[in-house]
Amino acid sequence: MAKLSIRGIETNVEVWNEAAEQVVVALHGFTGSTATWRNLANSLPNVRVVAIDLIGHGKTEVPEQASRFSMEEQVKDLEEIFTQLQLGTFSLLGYSMGGRIALSYAIAYPERIEKLMLESASPGLRTSKERIERCQRDNALADKIEVNGLTSFVDAWENIPLFESQKRLPEMVRHAIRTERLAQCEQGLVGSLRGIGTGMQPSNWPFLEILNLPVLLITGSLDEKFCKIATDMTALFKNAQHMTVNDASHAIHVENPAEFATIVEEYLFS
Numbered sequence: 001m002a003k004l005s006i007r008g009i010e011t012n013v014e015v016w017n018e019a020a021e022q023v024v025v026a027l028h029g030f031t032g033s034t035a036t037w038r039n040l041a042n043s044l045p046n047v048r049v050v051a052i053d054l055i056g057h058g059k060t061e062v063p064e065q066a067s068r069f070s071m072e073e074q075v076k077d078l079e080e081i082f083t084q085l086q087l088g089t090f091s092l093l094g095y096s097m098g099g100r101i102a103l104s105y106a107i108a109y110p111e112r113i114e115k116l117m118l119e120s121a122s123p124g125l126r127t128s129k130e131r132i133e134r135c136q137r138d139n140a141l142a143d144k145i146e147v148n149g150l151t152s153f154v155d156a157w158e159n160i161p162l163f164e165s166q167k168r169l170p171e172m173v174r175h176a177i178r179t180e181r182l183a184q185c186e187q188g189l190v191g192s193l194r195g196i197g198t199g200m201q202p203s204n205w206p207f208l209e210i211l212n213l214p215v216l217l218i219t220g221s222l223d224e225k226f227c228k229i230a231t232d233m234t235a236l237f238k239n240a241q242h243m244t245v246n247d248a249s250h251a252i253h254v255e256n257p258a259e260f261a262t263i264v265e266e267y268l269f270s
Helices: 034-043 071-084 097-108 128-148 150-157 161-168 171-182 186-196 205-210 224-236 257-268
Strands: 002-006 009-016 022-027 047-052 090-095 113-119 215-220 240-245
Touching: 002 071, 009 034, 009 071, 022 034, 022 097, 022 257, 034 047, 034 171, 034 257, 071 097, 090 097, 097 113, 097 186, 113 257, 128 150, 128 186, 150 171, 150 186, 161 171, 205 224, 215 224, 215 257, 224 240, 240 257
Parallel strands: 022 047, 022 090, 090 113, 113 215, 215 240
Antiparallel strands: 002 009, 009 047
16 A cells, blocks of 8 residues: 555555556545455456545545546546556556546546446436536535534445345445445545536546447446446447346445456456
């Protein structure tokens, strides 16, 4: 684990299997951290896994300026991180929010990416009306975090329909997920919701058909919304495949970690 000074922000980075030549950079979802990818890294000893605490999350410093929370700023931060780590080209994996960020980075710096893997991710919302409505919901959620605190938010967050299937997981796994969420900083999550939420980011739909990278979209069969999004994305990408994991929902890496690791490994080495 290391702290890098990235454009004025102390940024937390964790690297596993440093001797491996095959490199994958992994970006977590909302309320996640580098810990999201620990099990994956342990399952892939022949892959160097580089995980980053994204802005507003984990042990990365929370910026004081609200303007620092944006997709554009996060993409710039990533490029500076990769420059400091002396990464030339690499594969990029992103889950949910991290998938939106990974796609935005790949659009900005396609020459950097060997393969792009998006788990339960979207290119954003197509219309300004949808974006405005989503911003209103995200701002309302941010207000609740500020008023009611982190524990109240996590109690509600882990009970949203998107994570219903996680209630079947072993107690130890559910405890680890809850611990990761409760380790967040309230103001970091608030800034992330208001600045990098799905409603705030520009739509990436128009860029999909001009991206030449190999892309793998991974969704859980129980997550109907993101299965539909992935189907629509696959039709637009020039070089994409969509894999669905049975009896899993949004967080496949948690709900079926063995199959998820196998999918990632086979795609990286194919």
